[in-house]
Each structure stands twice: as C-alpha cells, then as structure tokens.
Amino acid sequence: MKRTDLAINIAGHELANPVMTCSGTFGSGKEYCSFMDLNMLGAVVCKGISVLPWNGNPPPRIAEVYGGMLNSVGLQNSGVDSFIANDIPFLRKFNTKIVANLVGHSLSEYEAVAQRLNETDIDMMELNISCPNVREGGATFGTDTRKAAEITTVVRRVCTKPLIVKLSPNVTNISEIAIAVESSGADAVSLINTVLAMRIDIYRRRPVLAQKVGGMSGPAVKPIAIRMVYQVARAVKIPVIGMGGIRTPEDAIEFLLAGASAVGVGSSHFFNPQASVEVVNGIRSYMEGQGFASIREINEALIDE
Numbered sequence: 001m002k003r004t005d006l007a008i009n010i011a012g013h014e015l016a017n018p019v020m021t022c023s024g025t026f027g028s029g030k031e032y033c034s035f036m037d038l039n040m041l042g043a044v045v046c047k048g049i050s051v052l053p054w055n056g057n058p059p060p061r062i063a064e065v066y067g068g069m070l071n072s073v074g075l076q077n078s079g080v081d082s083f084i085a086n087d088i089p090f091l092r093k094f095n096t097k098i099v100a101n102l103v104g105h106s107l108s109e110y111e112a113v114a115q116r117l118n119e120t121d122i123d124m125m126e127l128n129i130s131c132p133n134v135r136e137g138g139a140t141f142g143t144d145t146r147k148a149a150e151i152t153t154v155v156r157r158v159c160t161k162p163l164i165v166k167l168s169p170n171v172t173n174i175s176e177i178a179i180a181v182e183s184s185g186a187d188a189v190s191l192i193n194t195v196l197a198m199r200i201d202i203y204r205r206r207p208v209l210a211q212k213v214g215g216m217s218g219p220a221v222k223p224i225a226i227r228m229v230y231q232v233a234r235a236v237k238i239p240v241i242g243m244g245g246i247r248t249p250e251d252a253i254e255f256l257l258a259g260a261s262a263v264g265v266g267s268s269h270f271f272n273p274q275a276s277v278e279v280v281n282g283i284r285s286y287m288e289g290q291g292f293a294s295i296r297e298i299n300e301a302l303i304d305e
C-alpha cells in the first residue's frame with residue numbers, strides 16, 4: 001500500500017500538511033489553542049499587521065448573510081512591535097509554520113513592516129493587497145495589475161523569506177494579476193480575500209454596516225473561489241493557496257482538485273473552532289480511501305477535458 005504523505009512545499013519550505021488558517025479569522029491562535037491542537041496545522045496565518053497600531057473601522061462592522069457573513073473590520077491590529085513581542089514567541093511553542101500577513105496604507109508602510117518582519121524568525125510573509133475595508137492601500141493595490149506588480153517588487157527587495165501575495169476576487173481577470181505578481185517575485189499566491197458586498201436594514205432604511213459595504217466570506221463564496229483557484233492554478237507556475245468558504249474536508253478537497261497546493265480555513269472557525277483540524281483529518285481519510293499518496297497527486301487528478 002502507498003504511504004499517505006500530506007506534506008507540501010512552498011519555496012523550499014516544507015509544511016507538514018496543506019491546511020492553514022485564513023488571516024484575520026484566527027488571531028494568532030491564542031483564542032483557539034484550548035479548543036484544538038495548533039501542532040496539527042500546516043501553518044498559522046496571523047491577522048494583518050501594520051507598522052503602527054490600527055483601530056479599524058467603527059461598528060457595526062459584522063453582519064450575517066445567508067451562507068456567510070460580511071465584515072468591515074478594517075484590519076484592526078496592535079502593530080508590528082506587539083506582534084513581535086507577543087505573538088511570535090507564543091506561536092514558536094508549536095510545531096507549525098508562522099505566516100505573517102502584511103498590511104499598509106502606502107508602498108513605504110508595506111516596505112517598513114516587511115523589513116521589520118524579515119528580521120524575525122517567522123517562516124513566511126503573506127502580502128495582503130486585497131482587503132476591501134481600508135480606504136488607502138489594501139485592495140487599491142490588488143485590483144490594479146501595475147500596482148500589484150509594483151508593490152510585490154518593493155516587498156520582494158526586503159523580504160528574503162517565502163513571499164505569498166494574497167489576491168482580491170473583486171477584479172475582472174484574476175489570472176492577469178496572479179501572473180503580474182509571479183513575474184515580480186512572488187513565491188506563491190493565496191486567494192480569495194472577501195467579496196465586496198452589502199446589506200440594507202429595511203426598517204431603518206440604512207446600510208447595516210457603518211462603512212456601507214464590506215467583504216463577504218463563508219460557504220456562499222466557495223464556488224467563486226473554486227473558479228478563481230482553478231483559473232489561477234492554470235495561469236501560474238508558483239503554488240496556489242486556496243480559500244473561501246471551506247467548512248468541511250470535502251470543501252478543501254475541491255480546492256485541491258482545482259489545483260491548490262494548500263488551503264485556508266477562515267470564517268468557519270467562528271462557529272466551529274475545530275474546523276481546520278477536522279479538515280486535516282478528513283483530507284487524510286480521503287487520500288487513504290481514494291489511494292492518493294500525495295497532495296500533488298490530488299492536484300493532478302481532476303478530469304476536466
């Protein structure tokens with residue numbers, strides 16, 4: 001019988017399995033470690049980190065929708081110094097990779113946070129150019145091919161660790177942006193960030209979110225994410241990390257068949273803190289049951305001729 005190996009490789013770094021957390025949905029794992037074993041995860045992708053602390057947007061900034069949620073949190077975080085002092089030492093106690101998610105308002109802010117993080121012992125960086133909830137920075141870089149390439153080049157110059165670029169679904173042609181960041185030095189791409197969306201309270205006759213629009217995540221966005229991962233995996237040679245609506249192992253396996261080398265579990269943690277561990281175990285059972293020895297074999301197994 002073939003040995004089942006869940007390990008995957010991103011820019012020469014081996015992850016024990018392909019399951020990560022999605023940035024912003026798991027903190028740095030502190031709130032979750034009493035519900036699950038962080039050693040079970042391929043990587044913990046931390047919340048977005050900026051040079052200085054950010055307060056985020058005013059409430060209401062969360063709303064439920066069928067099959068998911070809207071958020072306009074706006075990358076609230078306590079800044080890179082606090083991350084280095086508190087979060088990295090906490091996560092280093094576990095046998096999992098640490099991925100820091102970088103945010104900024106400008107090229108120079110992204111560059112500065114990348115420079116600081118490069119001096120630490122985190123394993124990888126994820127460049128968030130796709131947050132829809134900040135006025136400057138965020139998606140203004142991720143929805144413009146030229147700007148996406150430019151910011152990847154700037155961060156690549158100061159980042160000697162594997163660099164993942166997180167793409168926005170709020171574009172006409174996501175493959176074009178993926179190709180641009182690959183040519184500018186990205187080691188991997190992750191997708192999707194949240195989908196721009198809105199809810200209206202019919203009795204108050206006002207938008208539900210204070211910011212009016214926010215980003216939608218959860219099971220309802222999964223078919224959009226699968227389509228985009230499928231397209232991007234065929235457009236670039238670097239690994240693709242797929243996320244958007246993963247709730248069960250079966251959801252994650254769909255992403256692997258679409259061509260994702262790894263997957264992220266996000267909003268599902270809010271109603272099932274063990275979701276990512278269940279996904280790891282379910283992928284292993286599927287591989288054993290279907291006779292797959294590696295994640296790459298699943299990546300190559302889709303019949304779509």
Ligand SMILES: Cc1cc2nc3c(=O)[nH]c(=O)nc-3n(C[C@H](O)[C@H](O)[C@H](O)COP(=O)(O)O)c2cc1C
Nearest residue numbers: 022023024048071128192193217218244245266267
């Ligand atoms: C409350 C919340 C906060 C988020 N914060 C970040 C963030 O800081 N950086 C980032 O790149 N993505 C952030 N995201 C997007 C998620 O990482 C993920 O790409 C998206 O939610 C889709 O996955 P899901 O449907 O499994 O949640 C956030 C999502 C939510 C719901």
